Amino acid sequence: MRRRMTLLPRLLLEVAMLLALTSAMASAEELSPQRKGELRNLIMQDCGSCHGMTLKGGLGSALRPVDLDGVEEETIARIVLDGVPDKPMPPWRGLLSDSEALWIAHALKAGVVK
Amino acid sequence: MRILRLITFLAALTAYCLAAAAQSQLRGTGDLGIVIERANGSVCVVDTSARAILSCVEGFGDLSHASAVFSRDQRYAYVFGRDGGLTKVDLLEQRIVKRVLQAGNSIGGAISDDGKLIAVSNYKPGGIKVFDAETLNQVADIPASYGADGERSKTVGLVDAPGRRFIFTLYDAGEIWMVDFAEPGEPQITKIGRAGKLPYDALITADGRHYIAGLFGEDGLAHVDLWRSPARIERVLDGYGKGEAKMPVYKMPHLEGWALAGGQFILPAVGHSELLALDAETFKEAGRVKVHGQPVFAIARPDGRQVWVNFAHPLNDTIQVVDVPTLKVVHEFKPGPAILHMEFTPRGHEVWVSVRDANKVEIYDARTFEKRGELEMRKPSGVFFAARANRIGL
Known part of the structure; x- marks a missing residue:
């Protein structure tokens, strides 16, 4: 049986979660709708060269939400920015900002790019 | 009423004649x-x-x-599609004749010299599969298993070779294999040897003699001379990027278009804004050309005098044309965003x-x-x- 939280702690928890979420998204929110569109195209077309346009994988690994289950957005963003040593995954730092990489990580995990 | 019937009849007749005319209009492909x-x-x-x-x-x-x-x-x-689909399309009728989903993830394919077999190079499950070109029924399944626990390697660089053979490269295992369908019955598989680290693509020359695999994990290439028996691998252009910082590769080069031009192969370097020229006789470096970015395709005009080059993201809006005898860029232009491929008409006009x-x-x-x-x-x-x-x- 699930224990019902009393109202106050539950409210606090929700506020905390909301704050955490907004701070994580804050940097991503700076991106213009146009830039997000460009990034969506980049994911499908350019990441898609190796990971498949539907992100089911190719030379690179599959990147659907189910494949990224349990992987932190920050970890994904770091791989995007720094690449994988000795593997074809290149570092995108210089072409993508930190917040853009984080937005891509978020978009991949949320499955908003199909 | 009668007039209406007549009109309907005439319309039907016209449609029939037009359809018949369209069907009888002969053309080549x-x-x-x-x-x-x-x-x-x-x-x-x-x-x-x-x-x-x-x-x-x-x-x-x-x-x-x-x-x-x-x-x-x-x-x-x-x-050959990414999703493992092998689809046969009729150019005359412009329709799909047959389609099979033969794997989960694939990269390319080849047709045998007699036109009877279609081979497909697969990532998942790793290996190649071979089909009857007429029916697309499966003829052979060749898992690219390697190592102690028989893991399956992704395969790349699958080409046809003379004598009903296919050659392909194992990306994960770093090996080159040949499969021979010349005799009826089970195909003969020959593991030619080790190519090097992370071979990403390969080509065979137009005379069917030289198979060359490019490496991502090392500066160098693996060369197989198929006229030698037994065939074996020789490394060429080893350490071509020595002392130079490797730049990130945002799109893998493709080797299908490598030109044998003016006695040399012109091919993309990996991680360097360069084309490499390889002497077709000695297989030693014959020169280099500094280009705009990471080359993706270096495709020779069919007469071999010039090579057209496109580039990886983010410099993929540009084409450069290289003059082969002088190894100089003679033309550059920007057709537009994301140039992916170039194909010459057969005689290159x-x-x-x-x-x-x-x-x-x-x-x-x-x-x-x-x-x-x-x-x-x-x-x-x-x-x-x-x-x-x-x-x-x-």
């Missing part, structure tokens, strides 16, 4: 080709003489990576260029560089002309 529409899973059948789209056909699945080979009679194209993010294919005079036409297509990528049917390794 030697100047036809296909263009992959990457985002829609469709393929446009094109006429290179009329510089026109005949018809775009849907239903090819995920074509985010795709390539094609052609039947010996040049009527059919076999399209024109070249078709796919400009993905402009949603068009542009057609250029391959000598004057003047634009001759442009066709609207949706995210076009690979351009493949039916004349490939007559070329070893394409």
